[in-house]
């Protein structure tokens with residue numbers, strides 16, 4: 059057999075088929091459809107309370123867990139709390155924690171350049187928001203980018219059986235609040251957490267203020283900062299991704315950071331990484347001079363401290 063044919067076959071074996079890709083994405087599609095079940099079940103006050111609570115708690119799980127801990131290691135915690143953070147983040151049904159963090163590290167490495175997983179600059183706004191979920195190229199976990207956490211067997215298990223945490227939560231919602239609890243408490247809050255999170259991939263790379271020259275199109279956007287409990291300060295984050303806080307100044311609300319700070323007071327997390335003074339001063343200088351950086355094709359020399 060010709061080498062080229064062998065390579066092609068290996069590629070076919072390694073990359074999932076169209077059917078497999080859609081199978082992986084089917085919970086995403088079906089969950090949107092399931093929200094319509096509320097038309098049949100109606101709403102109860104219990105289901106609305108569940109929806110609001112699960113929206114906030116799981117949004118925090120996404121930002122504090124998937125993003126600030128597993129993707130960027132901006133603070134430290136125990137192995138038990140690490141597992142809890144992974145479980146909580148995965149109740150949002152955004153696939154495995156290792157899959158999520160590895161793809162996010164690729165996003166930072168190639169931000170708005172060819173190869174970025176979800177760039178509205180390289181592709182459409184729609185692709186950056188949800189289209190990439192249906193792309194066979196993003197189905198597999200990028201193990202080469204997440205070796206630091208892949209060494210924990212319990213995280214590998216969670217990553218492989220990523221549907222377990224959201225399924226447990228869905229059954230819990232059904233048991234405590236009936237069908238409205240499932241359709242509104244679980245599915246509606248899940249869909250809202252998804253789109254809040256995806257706005258960071260799509261909207262904060264096209265709309266907002268660019269305080270720092272980061273060499274990509276990242277923006278600071280107040281609306282998404284509120285919706286995602288602090289992630290909307292995305293230009294700040296692309297400037298210094300090792301910081302636990304994305305809202306660099308007192309007036310940039312960052313609820314995720316405030317909660318983590320309180321957790322550090324009782325010893326649940328520690329070694330929270332802050333923004334260096336020279337970065338804060340750089341930001342103040344740019345505010346003073348009213349510099350709103352245009353997007354540039356060249357990449358700035360970011361202070362990358364990722365393990366991958």
Ligand SMILES: [Zn+2]
Pocket residue numbers: 125129130162166295299
């Ligand atoms: Zn990030």
Ligand SMILES: [Zn+2]
Pocket residue numbers: 165169258259263276292296
């Ligand atoms: Zn970004």
